[in-house]
Structures are given as C-alpha cells and as structure tokens.
Amino acid sequence: MRHRPPIAIRRALAVGLAGLAGLAYPGAARADAEEDLAARYAPVVRLVAQEEECGPGEPYRPSDIDAFLDDDTVSLRGPWRSNDLVTIAPSADDLGRGLFEYNLDFPGDALQPGCNYERWARLVTEGTEPTVYAHVASEAGRPDRLALQYWLYYPYNDWNNLHEGDWEMIQLVFAAGSAEDALDGRPLELGYSQHEGAERASWGDDKLEVVEGTHPVVYPAAGSHANFYDSSLFLGRSASEGVGCDDTTGPSVDVRPVVRTIPGDPAAARAAYPWIAFEGRWGERREAFYNGPTGPNLKTQWTEPITWAEDWRDVSYAIPAGGALGTGATDFFCGAVGAGSNLVLALVRNPPLVLGIVVALLALLLWIAARATWRPTAPRRLARRRSSGQAISATSRMYAARPLLFIGIGLVTIPISALVALLQTGITDASTILGVTPEGEGAGLRAGVAVGLGAVLTLLGLAIVQGATARAMAELDAGRDVGLVDAYRLALERIRPLLASLAVAVTVVGLLGLSVFLLPIAIVLVVRWALLVPCVELERQSALGALRRSGALVAHQWPKVVGLVVLAAAFVILVGPVLGGLLLLGTGLPYTYVNLVAGLVYALAMPLVGITTTYVYYDALVRERLQEESGAADELPAEAGL
Numbered sequence: 001m002r003h004r005p006p007i008a009i010r011r012a013l014a015v016g017l018a019g020l021a022g023l024a025y026p027g028a029a030r031a032d033a034e035e036d037l038a039a040r041y042a043p044v045v046r047l048v049a050q051e052e053e054c055g056p057g058e059p060y061r062p063s064d065i066d067a068f069l070d071d072d073t074v075s076l077r078g079p080w081r082s083n084d085l086v087t088i089a090p091s092a093d094d095l096g097r098g099l100f101e102y103n104l105d106f107p108g109d110a111l112q113p114g115c116n117y118e119r120w121a122r123l124v125t126e127g128t129e130p131t132v133y134a135h136v137a138s139e140a141g142r143p144d145r146l147a148l149q150y151w152l153y154y155p156y157n158d159w160n161n162l163h164e165g166d167w168e169m170i171q172l173v174f175a176a177g178s179a180e181d182a183l184d185g186r187p188l189e190l191g192y193s194q195h196e197g198a199e200r201a202s203w204g205d206d207k208l209e210v211v212e213g214t215h216p217v218v219y220p221a222a223g224s225h226a227n228f229y230d231s232s233l234f235l236g237r238s239a240s241e242g243v244g245c246d247d248t249t250g251p252s253v254d255v256r257p258v259v260r261t262i263p264g265d266p267a268a269a270r271a272a273y274p275w276i277a278f279e280g281r282w283g284e285r286r287e288a289f290y291n292g293p294t295g296p297n298l299k300t301q302w303t304e305p306i307t308w309a310e311d312w313r314d315v316s317y318a319i320p321a322g323g324a325l326g327t328g329a330t331d332f333f334c335g336a337v338g339a340g341s342n343l344v345l346a347l348v349r350n351p352p353l354v355l356g357i358v359v360a361l362l363a364l365l366l367w368i369a370a371r372a373t374w375r376p377t378a379p380r381r382l383a384r385r386r387s388s389g390q391a392i393s394a395t396s397r398m399y400a401a402r403p404l405l406f407i408g409i410g411l412v413t414i415p416i417s418a419l420v421a422l423l424q425t426g427i428t429d430a431s432t433i434l435g436v437t438p439e440g441e442g443a444g445l446r447a448g449v450a451v452g453l454g455a456v457l458t459l460l461g462l463a464i465v466q467g468a469t470a471r472a473m474a475e476l477d478a479g480r481d482v483g484l485v486d487a488y489r490l491a492l493e494r495i496r497p498l499l500a501s502l503a504v505a506v507t508v509v510g511l512l513g514l515s516v517f518l519l520p521i522a523i524v525l526v527v528r529w530a531l532l533v534p535c536v537e538l539e540r541q542s543a544l545g546a547l548r549r550s551g552a553l554v555a556h557q558w559p560k561v562v563g564l565v566v567l568a569a570a571f572v573i574l575v576g577p578v579l580g581g582l583l584l585l586g587t588g589l590p591y592t593y594v595n596l597v598a599g600l601v602y603a604l605a606m607p608l609v610g611i612t613t614t615y616v617y618y619d620a621l622v623r624e625r626l627q628e629e630s631g632a633a634d635e636l637p638a639e640a641g642l
Contacts, residue, residue, distance in 0.1 A: 033179035038134030045255040048222040054115040058222045062152035064131040075105045096274030103281040121155040130257040136264045137305045147305035148172040159224035164283025191312045192227035200312035221246035382477045382618045391615045406607040408484035413603045416461040466533040467491035469610025500543035530565045534617040553620040572605045
C-alpha cells in the first residue's frame with residue numbers, strides 16, 4: 001500500500017540536508033534548547049477509554065502526520081467542484097507547495113462515519129506511535145514572552161460538527177526571550193484549546209494536574225477533542241459550532257505521545273516538516289462547520305501566540321452530574337443537543353429534503369392565512385371577540401398608532417438585560433461564593449445559577465412590559481391619553497401581586513421542568529398561566545387568584561393562547577438571536593455590534609407580546625361574559641358591555 005523509507009530515517013535525512021544547504025536555523029544550541037524544552041513539558045494525554053470497537057469512548061489517538069502521507073488511501077483534491085482529484089498518496093513535499101484551499105480526503109463520508117474512520121485510522125497508523133508536534137513560537141513586539149505549543153492531530157472529529165481531521169493544541173507561556181532562557185524558569189500560564197477559544201490556567205493552579213513535576217495532564221473530550229483540565233461533563237460553546245456537551249469523564253487511559261519539534265525558524269521548519277506549509281484543509285471538503293480544518297500554520301496562535309493568549313477564558317463550565325436531582329436534566333439537555341445535531345446533519349445530507357420542508361411550511365402558512373379572518377382589524381374597542389387573524393391585525397395597528405409609546409415601553413428591557421449581564425458576570429467571575437469555587441462542577445453550578453437568574457429577570461422584564469402595555473391599552477380604549485410614565489406608574493401599582501404570582505409560576509414550572517417525565521405538566525401550566533399579567537393588572541387579582549383566573553380563562557381558548565400568546569413570546573425571544581446569527585453569517589460584524597442590534601430588536605418587539613396578550617385576554621373575557629348571558633357560545637355577539 002505504501003513504499004517509503006522508515007519515518008525516522010526520512011526525517012533525519014531532511015534535517016541533515018537542511019543543515020548542509022544552510023537552511024537550518026543559526027546555532028545548534030538553539031535547536032537543542034527547543035527540543036529540550038519541548039521534552040521537559042510534553043503533555044500527558046488522558047483520553048476517555050474505549051472498551052470495545054466502535055463503542056463509546058475515544059477511538060483516535062494524537063497521530064503522526066507521516067502515517068497519512070504517501071498512503072494510497074489518502075487523496076489530495078483541488079478547490080474545484082468537479083474533476084478535483086490532484087493525486088493519490090500525496091507526499092509531504094506535495095503539501096509543502098502551499099496549495100491554498102486544496103484538501104486531503106480520507107476514505108469515508110464525513111457526515112455518515114459509521115465505524116469506517118475508526119477502522120481505517122487504526123489500520124493506517126499501525127506501526128506508528130501517538131505523536132504531538134512541539135513548536136516554540138515568539139511574537140514580534142513581545143520579546144519578553146515565549147510560547148511553547150503542542151499540536152495534536154486526530155484523523156476524525158466526532159462531535160456536533162462532524163468532519164475529517166482535527167487539529168487541537170495546548171500552549172505554555174514563559175517570561176523569556178528564548179528557549180534557553182525558558183529552560184531556566186517555569187511557565188507562567190497554560191492555555192488548552194476548546195473549540196474556537198481556550199481556557200487559561202496559571203502554573204501551579206489547583207485545577208492543573210502535573211505529572212513528574214513538569215508534564216501537564218490534558219483531558220481531551222471524547223469526539224470533539226476539546227482540551228480540559230479535569231474529568232467532567234462540560235458545556236461546550238462556539239460561534240460556529242454551536243452548543244453541546246464535551247465529555248471527559250472516565251474511565252481514562254494515559255497516552256505519552258512522542259514529541260516531534262518543529263523548528264521555530266520558518267525555513268528550517270519547512271525543510272524538516274514540509275507539510276507545515278500546507279494552506280489547504282486537513283480533511284474532506286464540506287459545507288460550513290463540517291469542513292476539514294486548516295492546519296497550525298494558518299491559525300492565529302502560530303504567528304501571534306502571545307496576543308492569542310490574552311483572549312483565553314479563565315474557566316470552563318462543568319455540568320453538575322450528581323446530587324439529589326440525579327442526571328436526568330443533564331442527560332435530557334445533552335440528548336436534545338445530539339438530536340438537534342442529527343437533524344442538521346439530515347438536512348445537510350439531503351438538500352431536496354430541506355427544500356421540501358421549506359415549501360411545505362410556506363404552503364401551510366399560506367393555507368392558514370387564506371382561511372383566517374383578518375378584517376375588520378378594529379384595534380378598539382378592546383372588549384370584543386376576535387379571531388386569531390383579527391387579533392394579529394389589531395396588534396399591528398395598535399403598535400403603529402402609538403409607536404413612541406410602545407417603543408418606550410419595550411426599551412425598559414435594555415437596562416434589565418444590562419443588569420442580567422452584570423449579575424451573571426459577578427456570579428461566574430467571583431473567586432468564591434459561599435464556598436463554591438469557580439472550577440469544575442463549581443463553575444457548572446455557578447453557571448446554572450447565573451442562567452436561572454437571567455431567565456427569572458428576563459421573565460420579570462417581559463411581565464412588566466406586558467403590564468405596562470395592558471394598562472396603556474386600557475387607558476387608550478377609555479379615551480384617556482396616556483404616556484410612557486403613566487403606563488409604568490399604573491403597572492407598578494400592582495407590582496407586589498405581580499411579582500408574587502410570577503414567583504409562584506416560575507418556581508412550580510422550574511421544579512417540574514427538572515424532570516423529563518414532569519416536563520409535559522410544566523408546559524401545560526405555562527399555557528394555563530399565559531394570561532397571568534392582565535389578570536393581575538386589569539382585574540386586580542391576588543397572586544394565587546391571578547393563576548386560578550388565568551387558568552379559567554384559558555380553559556376554552558387553548559388553541560388561540562398557544563397560537564398567539566405563546567408563539568408570539570417565542571417569536572420575540574428568538575427574533576434577536578436569529579437576526580444576530582444572520583448578521584454574523586452575512587456581514588462578519590464584531591460580536592459586540594451584533595449583540596447590540598439583536599438586543600434593540602428584542603426590545604422593540606417585546607411590546608407586541610403585551611398587545612397580543614391583552615387582545616387574547618379580552619377575547620376570553622368577552623366570551624365568558626357573553627356565554628354567561630346567552631348560554632350559547634356558538635351564537636355570541638361580537639362585543640360585551642365590559
């Protein structure tokens with residue numbers, strides 16, 4: 001299958017020829033110092049054990065690149081849509097030509113891996129040892145800092161973003177100007193790559209495990225190979241790869257990879273390892289995040305390692321896996337993420353299916369729109385029955401009639417969002433809170449508290465906006481002028497029962513939602529209590545009375561409440577993030593601007609939920625009153641004297 005000299009002989013010949021040609025970087029002492037430094041701090045890679053072939057665990061090892069070169073099962077392809085095969089069994093010299101946007105291609109389908117890649121990788125790496133590639137890197141303008149990087153290559157990435165080839169790395173930073181100086185000291189800090197970022201640890205941190213005094217232990221997550229400092233279930237996130245669970249939990253197996261040192265001098269590096277100049281992708285070409293990765297030389301940290309280190313995170317969030325509540329909630333979350341990934345994969349594999357689904361959804365929407373009654377819109381008077389179409393039309397007309405009023409009402413969500421961000425930052429960044437440290441499961445617990453607090457405050461903001469909107473609409477309907485301050489003054493008169501009612505609802509739904517089996521009950525209660533705010537504000541109900549009253553009004557209006565109130569709230573909550581995602585994909589704007597735009601859109605859309613909810617509330621109220629008077633719900637007049 002391959003015909004080539006032994007790997008060690010070829011590499012020695014390359015380095016020797018580079019030296020004879022005058023390409024070796026100046027001074028054998030520098031080369032020796034880099035190799036000594038790389039050997040001293042070589043990582044221990046603690047992989048999740050795989051107990052049976054194609055079973056759970058991590059089947060791939062950090063691999064020697066030479067195992068994939070000159071191999072008849074590997075091909076090199078060009079950046080064309082068809083007839084793109086360049087050569088079979090590409091060599092290191094082939095890759096050394098640069099070849100921007102070319103790609104390696106392994107035998108298999110990246111989106112339907114089965115067990116093919118695992119078996120192929122075991123075959124092609126037979127006779128080689130697990131390997132890491134060390135690289136001593138400096139940065140122009142930063143003479144007081146030196147980076148020691150270890151690059152790990154895995155044949156396949158088996159996470160949410162399935163793709164051939166996977167480059168990961170860890171980096172140590174020294175307060176030194178050269179490898180010789182670094183040997184006289186110790187590292188300042190480390191960074192472990194995790195998807196698009198990295199997590200920081202100071203040398204000597206409790207979370208950093210070191211073997212034999214100098215060898216850091218790294219825990220790659222099964223499938224994704226994101227690197228962590230301990231064994232746990234982590235919440236992984238990435239702008240391009242999405243959210244998922246990174247699992248480093250044992251049993252584990254320790255791997256002590258062979259260290260190959262790529263010279264710091266670019267010419268010497270290309271002479272000893274020609275493939276380091278490759279500017280293509282180290283795996284099959286696919287759409288978006290299923291594409292094979294670029295190599296180390298195209299990463300920011302290859303040439304700007306110190307600048308890159310300034311953006312490292314201080315913590316990764318472990319999901320508490322035990323305790324009184326068990327693992328039901330975390331299992332459900334991780335399973336949902338996996339199911340979502342599988343759905344995306346199915347769509348990517350089958351574009352006609354995507355088109356068919358889109359066409360079907362559009363046809364369904366058009367059918368619903370054609371059957372709906374949209375007129376008369378009649379935004380006033382409030383106390384009348386309205387079809388779903390009429391409620392939507394009335395909502396748009398009401399908003400358009402007093403845009404400054406409702407925009408002002410919605411903008412209150414901006415300071416609430418700022419408060420949420422401030423509190424969440426304080427919770428996650430504080431050194432210790434009630435004895436809970438910011439590492440491992442402590443970090444996960446803090447993250448859970450921060451997310452829960454954010455959800456509660458967000459719901460509070462929505463409730464206040466709904467209350468102000470309902471009171472403003474009631475005043476307008478009565479023929480009285482109302483301004484922004486008046487709307488909030490009236491709404492805040494009922495703030496105590498509103499807060500109490502909201503607290504009961506959030507607590508009950510939150511506790512039920514912790515169990516997969518009780519989740520349907522939680523969803524039912526969310527719908528039953530969807531009219532809670534107008535019941536408090538417009539009927540002056542007590543906290544518990546508002547919950548009972550909302551349930552009674554919703555009892556005969558389930559489809560309308562779900563279709564208008566719940567879906568309107570979901571739309572408003574999602575419109576900002578969806579718009580932000582489109583801006584990220586289509587414009588490349590910085591995250592700060594994207595988040596600002598998304599937040600403003602969220603604030604502007606929020607009153608629409610309040611207006612819609614108020615119309616649905618009055619529709620249910622009129623139906624109840626008229627039915628009491630006539631006893632025949634199917635033959636009710638449009639309005640009631642309320």
